[in-house]
Amino acid sequence: MQRKQIAIIGGGPAGLMAAEELSTSDMDVTVYEAMPTVARKFLMAGKSGLNITHGEDYARFTTRFGASEACLKSALDAFTPQMLRDWAEGLGQETFVGTSGRVFPKAMKGSPLLRAWLSRLTERGVAIKVRHRWVGLRNGALLFDTPDGQIEIKPDAVLLALGGASWPRLGSTGEWVQGLREAGVDIADFQPANCGFDVAWSEHFRERFAGEPLKSVVTSSDAGRFEGEFVITRHGVEGALIYAHAAALRDSLRDARRTVLTIDLAPGRSEERIARDLARASSKDSFSNRLRKSVGLSPVKVALLRECASPQEMSASELARLIKAVPLAVSAPRPIAEAISSAGGIRWEGIDQNYMLKCLPGFFVAGEMLDWEATTGGYLLTACFATGKAAARGLLNRLTNIC
Numbered sequence: 001m002q003r004k005q006i007a008i009i010g011g012g013p014a015g016l017m018a019a020e021e022l023s024t025s026d027m028d029v030t031v032y033e034a035m036p037t038v039a040r041k042f043l044m045a046g047k048s049g050l051n052i053t054h055g056e057d058y059a060r061f062t063t064r065f066g067a068s069e070a071c072l073k074s075a076l077d078a079f080t081p082q083m084l085r086d087w088a089e090g091l092g093q094e095t096f097v098g099t100s101g102r103v104f105p106k107a108m109k110g111s112p113l114l115r116a117w118l119s120r121l122t123e124r125g126v127a128i129k130v131r132h133r134w135v136g137l138r139n140g141a142l143l144f145d146t147p148d149g150q151i152e153i154k155p156d157a158v159l160l161a162l163g164g165a166s167w168p169r170l171g172s173t174g175e176w177v178q179g180l181r182e183a184g185v186d187i188a189d190f191q192p193a194n195c196g197f198d199v200a201w202s203e204h205f206r207e208r209f210a211g212e213p214l215k216s217v218v219t220s221s222d223a224g225r226f227e228g229e230f231v232i233t234r235h236g237v238e239g240a241l242i243y244a245h246a247a248a249l250r251d252s253l254r255d256a257r258r259t260v261l262t263i264d265l266a267p268g269r270s271e272e273r274i275a276r277d278l279a280r281a282s283s284k285d286s287f288s289n290r291l292r293k294s295v296g297l298s299p300v301k302v303a304l305l306r307e308c309a310s311p312q313e314m315s316a317s318e319l320a321r322l323i324k325a326v327p328l329a330v331s332a333p334r335p336i337a338e339a340i341s342s343a344g345g346i347r348w349e350g351i352d353q354n355y356m357l358k359c360l361p362g363f364f365v366a367g368e369m370l371d372w373e374a375t376t377g378g379y380l381l382t383a384c385f386a387t388g389k390a391a392a393r394g395l396l397n398r399l400t401n402i403c
Contacts, residue, residue, distance in 0.1 A: 003028050004399060007142060007155040009134045011038030012171070013381060014367025015161030016117065017388030018395075022159075023124035025396055030155075031126060032144060033171075034133035039114055040170040041163070045381070046110025052088060053081040053378035055097035064379045066247065068372035071348045072383055075390035084382055091116040102378050134162075136179050157362050157395050161388060164342035164368035165190040172368065174342075184359040186350045191254075192339035193373040194380075195246050196238035197261075197330035205307050210234045212300045217241075218264040220325075223248035227267060232300065236330060237261075244375050247343065250333045263326040265301045275320035287312050295323060304328075341380050343373040354394025355387065362398075366391035 004027040008015045011033030022029045031038070045051070054061055058080055065072050085095045085103060093105040093113045105113055121128070132144045132151075141152040163172030174190055181187055215229040223245045230239035245261060252259040266274060277294040291297040291305075305311045308326050311319050336342055346369055350358055357363045366387040374380055 004157070005153075005155040006030070006157050006159065006395065007032060007153060008159045008161060009142075010161035010163060010367070011035075011128060011130070012161060012163055012367060013039065013042050013384040014163075014388035014391075015159070016121065017385045018159050018161060018366055018392040019121055019126045020117075020124075021389050021392035022396065023121060023126050027156075027399075029126045031128045032132040032134060033128065033130045035171045036130055038118070038128060038130065039110075041167055041172060042381075043110045043114065044167070044170055046108070046113075049104050049108045050110040050113065051102045051104055051376070051378045051381070052095065052113075053084045053103045053382045055081065055101045055103050058082075061379070061382075064377070065372055065374050065383065068348070068370075072372060072386070075386040076383065078393075079382075079386040079389050081378070081382055084385060088113060091120065100377075134176070137183075157364065157399060159364040159366065159391055159395055160369060161365070161367045161391075162369055164345060165336050166192065166339040166342045168337055172342075176369070180346070180357075180360075185357055186347045188344040188347055188371045190336060190342045190344040191250060192333045192336040193246055193250075193343040194243040194340035194376050195250075195336075195338060196233060196242060196334040197236045197246075197249060198332045198334065199236035199328065199330055201232075201234075201236070202307060205232075205303055206234055209300050209303055213239075214263075214300055214304065215298070216267065217301075218267040219245060220262040220264070221245040221248045221260075222252065235334065237328070238334075240376055243340065246333070246375070247373060249330055250343075253330070253332060259330050261328045261330060263304070263328055265297060265304070265323050265326060266295050269295065271320045271324045274323055275317045278316040278319055291323075297323070340376060341373065342368060343371070345369050345371040347371050352394075354398050355391035356394060356398060364391045364395045364398075 006022055006027050006029045008019050008031045011031050015031055019029050019031050062069060062073060062076055088095055095103050095105050097103055132146050135143050135145050141154045143152050162176045165174030166172055177187055209232045212232050213229050218225055218227045219241055226241055226244045228241040230237050230241040249259055274295055281290040281294045288302050291302050309322055311322060346365055352358055355364045367384045
């Protein structure tokens with residue numbers, strides 16, 4: 001019997017994990033990647049430490065995907081964070097849990113893991129063809145633009161893992177949306193996720209504090225309360241603490257509501273204590289020195305107070321209230337090209353239990369193409385791996401039942 005031909009389009013984590021799952025079957029598996037090399041976004045993410053998953057309790061882990069929790073649950077159950085760590089260690093990359101609960105390879109970078117992974121895929125017979133950009137369908141065949149001209153192939157099944165729309169220079173351009181929409185696939189518009197936000201800083205604040213971290217704060221929004229630090233940028237605010245609020249802030253702005261991130265600049269002190277300490281401060285000290293000596297506020301925190309209100313005119317109790325709840329108005333999310341990830345994509349209602357497109361039988365989808373989002377912390381990569389594996393298993397199930 002002739003071996004089945006499987007085409008995986010997209011060489012990111014979801015596509016490569018699908019290739020690994022399919023490589024154990026009696027099928028010929030080929031990965032087609034538009035860029036000169038595979039997994040470019042994966043490698044970029046690993047430059048500052050590859051956060052592959054999170055070490056928190058698994059029941060808590062599965063709640064990190066918002067409205068898509070139920071849709072992702074079966075895929076995550078089949079490839080849990082611990083299974084992902086075991087998989088990495090099987091490739092010779094031991095992992096550890098950092099102080100924040102995030103899980104990293106001991107090598108920290110993504111390149112050693114990727115090299116070992118690609119080596120294993122090659123040994124199992126997976127073919128990887130780079131500079132092959134999928135441009136559409138013709139009479140049931142896949143069309144690719146290649147350095148040697150346009151080619152067409154007609155595999156037995158196709159698994160799409162084309163990514164979302166963030167970091168387009170690394171390959172996730174979202175160009176696939178129009179073609180699939182024309183084929184009847186229901187796709188939610190892409191939006192930035194895990195992104196910074198614009199703030200209307202004064203010129204003085206921007207010039208003086210752009211690039212400065214705001215440390216040891218607690219931030220609040222409709223997303224909840226989170227502690228940590230973020231960075232002041234020329235445009236506004238950026239960093240992991242901001243990403244935790246990104247979906248809530250973005251959706252509020254989309255609904256044309258006034259959108260505020262509330263910041264507690266002194267989370268270790270009560271409002272009452274701060275008011276008492278300020279009332280006892282020497283009137284001879286400057287405003288900045290009063291706040292530094294009485295409350296321990298850094299220059300950037302003092303300047304932020306001035307950006308958001310007129311604190312010099314306040315009583316000790318009013319100023320204490322402001323320090324515990326600074327209202328920072330954000331005006332817009334940063335462009336999706338700057339975002340770490342994207343929200344939106346193929347709606348879950350458009351795929352079956354095998355991750356197959358209902359309106360395109362024989363086409364399976366995985367990764368950021370699907371309509372889900374999560375904050376940073378290892379959740380993004382874990383779900384990409386898990387859906388890649390789930391879609392591959394769905395493809396095998398489909399072909400087995402057909403045969």
